[in-house]
Amino acid sequence: MTGSTDSAGRVAIVTGGSRGIGRAVSERLARDGAAVVVNYAGGTAAARETVAAITAAGGRALPVQADVADEDAVAAMFDRAEGEFGGVDVVVHSAGRMALSTIADLDLGELDALHRTNIRGSFVVARQAARRLRRGGAFVGMSTSVVGTQFPAYGAYAASKGAVEAMLLVLARELRGRDVTVNAVAPGPTATDLFLDGKTPEQIEELSRIPPLERLGTPEDIANVVSFLAGPQGHWVNGQTLRANGGLV
Template structure:
């Protein structure tokens, strides 16, 4: 005879839900698809490209997963609150937040257009804070927040001053937020990809520059979005529960 306690133990775990900002293209899409394969319902956030978001959602559902696309500017606190509302309405709550939305602009410091700097920091710094703040308010116990930094913080390549400064803010926030969430069983980490073959990375670079960057890591290749998605899957899955407040440099062996 099965007792109530035995019946409860046999019940499958409730499905988890992930919010992936910038989840329709590049690394974000790979993360969305990987977390869906791992059994999570996924809210695919996008800023403007509804077609790409629809393609990502279609790919997930065609593979048997659950996903919806939600448009929101990550730096707009009202839009992000509405995004989390939608996640809770559709899937019952939020367990994982991956803030992969970001902006890249390259320029020597002496030539930097301050309007470009403001736009970059609005997405990369304000956007990270807005999404992290909502995640801190809404994540359920056992949840995870993952931000995005960059391995250029270590390599210090010329031209990346504005971008790297914005990602330094992400790294500074990571441990502080982890400590602020003490006692809630929520992990907070950041991933710092190295050179990864995405449209964002490849844009504006010559074939020679790309080839040179590909040969820089000891593994002598560019990373793939799937490489980074695998790291995210680890940090947000059961095997990553003891990793907290860390910056994981997924870069093939760069500094």
């Protein structure tokens, strides 16, 4: 494959790796030289398409289905990565769920489902990563810039991602002596299906003008940041939340 060789010989697991930001991350890490386990929850066709795109370009990839909140399924996914590729060096936890509602009107069942994926899922994946990442490895989790911008209707989502940030910054300190970095990336408005769903063209246009760069981010913008944090060039960055958002607060 063409591109950087910073991750040549390394093995990456990307949760939610078949769509949106996760797919862009999977493809970028493969271009960097990593073998990639493309995790997905239910979209088998999308996962196979992502793997096919990576292998067609000369990379190595494997689709693995797992519910990120299921500790047994996640452990089995790590087992598969180790069995197929020999170990795990990078974990990018991109799987997530979003529910938009005012706090007053939020369905609490939706809140529970969101927290199961975003909070419990992050803990389950991070726990396995903490146990299994090899020296020189990296864990990159996904937060959101809404934690700082506090847009209305994002209360439940921002709360779940604030929990992710807090957990990962603690984990970075718990891994002292392991030579493993832990960071979070907090995208701003990014043109993914998850973000665009339910928004009118007028709302999308308005949101695209909010960053000083006056556009929506792309999945590739976020993948570039993840590539830096996951590779040797970003290994001095640890215990941080990087807000990749075009200049939002």
